[in-house]
Structures are given as C-alpha cells and as structure tokens.
Amino acid sequence: xxxxxxxxxxxxxSLSEYVDGNLxxxxxxxxxxxxxxxxxxxxxVNTLRKTIDLYRKVELEDELPKSVMQKxxxxxxxxxxxxx
Amino acid sequence: xxxxxxxxxxxSLEALKAGDKAELARMVELYSEPIYRLGLKMLGxxxxxxxxxxxxxxxxxxxxxxxxGRSSISTWLYRIAMNEIFxxxxxxxxxxxxxxGYDGDGEEPEKPRExxxxxxxxxxxxxxxxxxxxxxxxxxxxxxxxxxxxxxxDINHLSVKETAEALGISEAAVxxxxxxxxxxxxxxxxxxxxxKMS
Numbered sequence: 001x002x003x004x005x006x007x008x009x010x011x012x013x014s015l016s017e018y019v020d021g022n023l024x025x026x027x028x029x030x031x032x033x034x035x036x037x038x039x040x041x042x043x044x045v046n047t048l049r050k051t052i053d054l055y056r057k058v059e060l061e062d063e064l065p066k067s068v069m070q071k072x073x074x075x076x077x078x079x080x081x082x083x084x
Numbered sequence: 085x086x087x088x089x090x091x092x093x094x095x096s097l098e099a100l101k102a103g104d105k106a107e108l109a110r111m112v113e114l115y116s117e118p119i120y121r122l123g124l125k126m127l128g129x130x131x132x133x134x135x136x137x138x139x140x141x142x143x144x145x146x147x148x149x150x151x152x153g154r155s156s157i158s159t160w161l162y163r164i165a166m167n168e169i170f171x172x173x174x175x176x177x178x179x180x181x182x183x184x185g186y187d188g189d190g191e192e193p194e195k196p197r198e199x200x201x202x203x204x205x206x207x208x209x210x211x212x213x214x215x216x217x218x219x220x221x222x223x224x225x226x227x228x229x230x231x232x233x234x235x236x237x238d239i240n241h242l243s244v245k246e247t248a249e250a251l252g253i254s255e256a257a258v259x260x261x262x263x264x265x266x267x268x269x270x271x272x273x274x275x276x277x278x279x280k281m282s
Contacts, residue, residue: 043201048267051273055269063117078108078112
C-alpha cells in the first residue's frame with residue numbers, strides 16, 4: 001500500500017499538468033482517487049486553479065494605453081493605420 | 085480544466101518582408117497588447133513596458149529579412165521582447181543567478197504550507213484593490229526566470245513549446261518553472277486570505 005505522504009508529493013509534481021488537462025486518463029484517474037481521500041491536496045488543487053483564474057482576470061483589465069499605441073504607430077511610420 | 089485556446093490570425097511573413105505596411109500594422113495590432121503586458125509585469129514600470137514595446141517592434145523590423153520563419157511570428161516577437169526585458173533587468177541591477185541558467189529546475193517543488201480553502205469567498209472579496217496589490221507583490225517576488233514563464237503561459241496563453249522557444253529553454257524547464265511559479269503565487273495568496281478569514 002502506498003504511503004499517503006508519498007502520494008501527496010507525487011501529486012505535487014504533476015499538479016500543473018493536471019490542472020491544465022495534459023495528463024493521461026489513467027494518471028488523472030489516479031490523482032482523482034487520491035484527491036477523494038486527501039482533503040489537503042484537494043484544497044491545493046482548488047486554490048491553485050483559483051490563483052491562475054484570478055491572475056488571468058486581473059491581467060485582462062490592464063489595457064494598453066491609447067497614447068502608448070499612438071506613439072508606437074508613429075515610430076513605426078504606420079500612423080495611417082491607427083484605428084483606436 | 086482545459087487550456088484556453090486563443091485564435092490568432094497569423095501574419096504573412098512574405099508580406100512583411102515585402103514592406104507591406106498594412107501587414108505590419110496588423111502584426112502590431114495583434115501583438116502589442118500582450119507584449120506591453122509582458123513588459124509591464126516583468127519590469128513593473130509603464131515607461132519600461134513602453135520602451136520594450138517600441139524596441140521589440142523596431143528590432144523586429146530591422147531583422148525581418150533575416151527571419152526564416154522557422155518559429156511562428158508571435159514566438160519570434162516574444163523572443164525579441166524577452167531579450168530586451170532581460171537586458172533591461174541586467175542594467176537595472178546585476179542579478180546573481182543567470183536568467184537563462186536558473187538552477188532550480190532540478191529541485192523538487194516546495195510543499196504547500198498554507199492549506200486553507202479560500203475559493204468559497206464571494207467574487208467581490210476576491211477582486212478587491214487589496215487583493216490586486218497582494219497579487220502584484222506576489223508576482224514581483226517571483227524570480228525573473230519563474231515570472232517570465234508564468235506570464236507567457238498563464239497570462240499570454242503561449243503553449244509550452246512557444247514559451248520554451250521564446251525563452252530559449254527546454255520544454256521540461258518550462259513545465260518545472262511554471263509549477264514552481266504557480267505554487268509560489270498560490271502560497272502568497274493563501275497566506276493573505278488565511279489572515280482575512282481568521
């Protein structure tokens with residue numbers, strides 16, 4: 001029987017690929033079996049997903065300032081194509 | 085969780101090499117925002133981000149005839165941008181660890197310490213100004229080697245292969261660094277929320 005702590009460490013190494021959906025079905029199933037029994041790992045998976053989600057949401061709020069865009073177009077001599 | 089797929093209309097290298105200004109404008113339109121965002125997150129300054137943006141496209145224009153198209157145009161642009169960013173970082177302060185020789189790749193990721201489920205918090209508590217500031221500080225704490233991978237993969241949605249090419253590192257290194265970056269950011273946010281929830 002595999003020691004529970006070793007499974008947590010093994011899960012950690014595959015965590016990124018698990019949340020990205022890049023693992024094989026078998027490995028996913030193995031991880032999900034572990035997550036059913038390990039509350040701590042489930043919390044880590046949930047909060048990892050949420051962390052990525054938050055960063056993506058916040059970054060989308062950062063827009064390229066119009067003035068920066070205009071300066072760039074002028075520097076590249078394509079100011080005729082400025083649309084915004 | 086499936087990876088978000090960003091549909092990009094690929095720019096014509098042939099047209100760019102022929103000096104087609106409309107195609108150049110299209111390339112700028114497509115990639116200026118993600119490159120600006122990359123510069124801003126890596127360097128923490130709007131002025132630096134603007135400089136990176138301009139230098140990236142100016143250098144791309146100067147070297148377009150030599151670009152053979154072995155990688156995609158977006159990967160090529162990101163590579164130019166990252167080189168400019170690393171140059172800027174080196175000028176600002178000498179960095180002890182070589183950015184492209186980050187030696188943490190072989191180490192096991194650190195075990196998460198803060199185990200608190202803050203996912204249940206309502207959206208308006210997760211997106212406050214204070215949380216945003218915590219997130220900014222957390223990403224600034226990441227080493228440039230980890231920060232660059234996180235921004236390219238998770239914010240700019242580059243694939244593992246594209247990220248590896250843009251940074252000049254192996255795909256294995258991209259995966260290792262992404263894991264470490266994500267875990268570190270998760271840890272910092274969890275510390276913050278554990279204080280809020282206690």
